[in-house]
Amino acid sequence: MKKKMNRYLVVGLIITGIILAITLIGVFWTPYSPTAMKYGRFQPPSPSHIFGTDNFGRDIFSRVLKGTGTTLSIALATVAIGAVAGTTIGAVTGYFGGVIDELLMRLNDVLTAFPSILLALLIISLVGPGKKYNVVLALGLIFIPSFARVTRTAFASLRDMNYITSARLMGAGSGRILFVHMLPNVLRILLPAITIGFNNAVLAEASMSFLGIGVTPPDASLGYMLSEAQGMLKAGPWYAIFTGLSIILLVFGVGLIGEGLQAENREVV
Numbered sequence: 001m002k003k004k005m006n007r008y009l010v011v012g013l014i015i016t017g018i019i020l021a022i023t024l025i026g027v028f029w030t031p032y033s034p035t036a037m038k039y040g041r042f043q044p045p046s047p048s049h050i051f052g053t054d055n056f057g058r059d060i061f062s063r064v065l066k067g068t069g070t071t072l073s074i075a076l077a078t079v080a081i082g083a084v085a086g087t088t089i090g091a092v093t094g095y096f097g098g099v100i101d102e103l104l105m106r107l108n109d110v111l112t113a114f115p116s117i118l119l120a121l122l123i124i125s126l127v128g129p130g131k132k133y134n135v136v137l138a139l140g141l142i143f144i145p146s147f148a149r150v151t152r153t154a155f156a157s158l159r160d161m162n163y164i165t166s167a168r169l170m171g172a173g174s175g176r177i178l179f180v181h182m183l184p185n186v187l188r189i190l191l192p193a194i195t196i197g198f199n200n201a202v203l204a205e206a207s208m209s210f211l212g213i214g215v216t217p218p219d220a221s222l223g224y225m226l227s228e229a230q231g232m233l234k235a236g237p238w239y240a241i242f243t244g245l246s247i248i249l250l251v252f253g254v255g256l257i258g259e260g261l262q263a264e265n266r267e268v269v
Contacts, residue, residue, distance in 0.1 A: 008263060012256025019250055022186035023072055026065025031093065034062040042236040043086055052238040054228070060239055064246050069245055072250075074215070083194055086147025087186075091178045093148070096154030105152070108204025111145045118122055124213050135214050139204055150193050154186040190265075195258030199224040199251045206247055222247050 032039065032049075036058060058185035089108075093101040112218040113117070123138035155178070158164060167181050207216030209223030216224060222243055229240035 006260065007262025008256045012253050012258075012260055015249060015253030016257060019068065019073075019246075019253060021064065023068045026062075026069055030059075030065050031064035032059035032062045032251055034058065035068045035218060038148050039145070042232070044236075045213055045238055050155070051242045052236060054236060054239050055232050060242060063225060064222070064242055065218050067222040067225050067243070068217055068246055068250070070132065070215055070223045071202055071247075073200050074132060074139070074205045074221075077136040078139040078143060078201040078205070081136070081195045082143025082147050082197055085140075086144045086149075087183075087190065089144065089148040090151025090153075091155050094152040095105045095155075095159050095174065095178055097156070097194070102146070102150075108125065108145045108148050109141070112149075116142045117204065120204065120208065124208070131214055132219060132247075135205060135208060139201055139208075143201065146197065147190075147193060151190060152188045153184055155182055158185060188261075192258045192261040195254050195261065198254050199258075202247065202251055202254075 021143075038058040039053045039059055040056045041053065041055055043049055043057075045052045049059050049061065051064060054060055054063070089104055093104045099105050104165060119142045120138045120265055122140060124134060127134045127137060141239065159182075164177060164181060167177050172181070205221070206212055206223030209216075209221040210227040212227065214223055215221035226240060226241045226247070229236075233240055
């Protein structure tokens with residue numbers, strides 16, 4: 001069982017690591033300019049253009065590199081906002097309880113009552129579509145409740161443990177207890193939640209960009225590229241294939257990491 005659990009983690013880390021390494025290279029170098037329209041329309045995959053070209057004569061491999069970087073940066077920023085804010089709320093409500101817990105959790109319930117994508121659409125309509133920062137803000141806000149709920153339960157289960165009681169008796173402040181004594185034990189629950197949140201952020205960004213309310217040109221995004229590819233499935237199916245595979249591999253790799261972490265947690269318990 002232990003060997004199988006580690007396999008998930010190792011394979012997930014390998015797939016995700018390769019994607020991250022290629023994407024990092026794409027930040028500094030691409031074979032061609034992702035926006036240059038001079039390589040011939042609908043050129044099939046070849047040694048010179050390994051993913052082919054699109055309807056504007058742009059190199060698809062170069063665009064996939066840039067698009068993956070955009071999608072990754074949005075997903076990471078989204079998860080960072082959701083995890084930091086949600087963990088802080090979960091720590092406060094789970095540890096102190098009482099009126100603070102009731103107020104924040106009721107607000108949390110109100111937010112989770114709305115379908116997340118509709119809530120993101122509402123926020124985007126208020127702040128304006130097409131900008132990466134607005135997409136990050138919209139997705140980050142809707143991810144806060146899920147992280148808050150997960151971490152609240154974890155902090156509440158730890159607050160009456162013997163080592164926490166001992167820390168209080170020794171004069172440790174609430175901040176030290178929450179983030180020095182309790183948070184390390186909450187991380188084993190938080191890390192799998194982060195991988196799930198990351199995948200949800202990737203898919204949410206892709207969905208929003210596909211609908212035309214997320215990232216728009218001149219920025220490249222996997223979701224927007226997939227939307228572009230929809231209209232050229234007959235003339236250049238490789239555009240949709242390689243863009244879709246990039247999203248699938250990214251989500252699959254991170255998903256395997258999350259599965260491995262959850263399996264490790266089950267083994268510990």
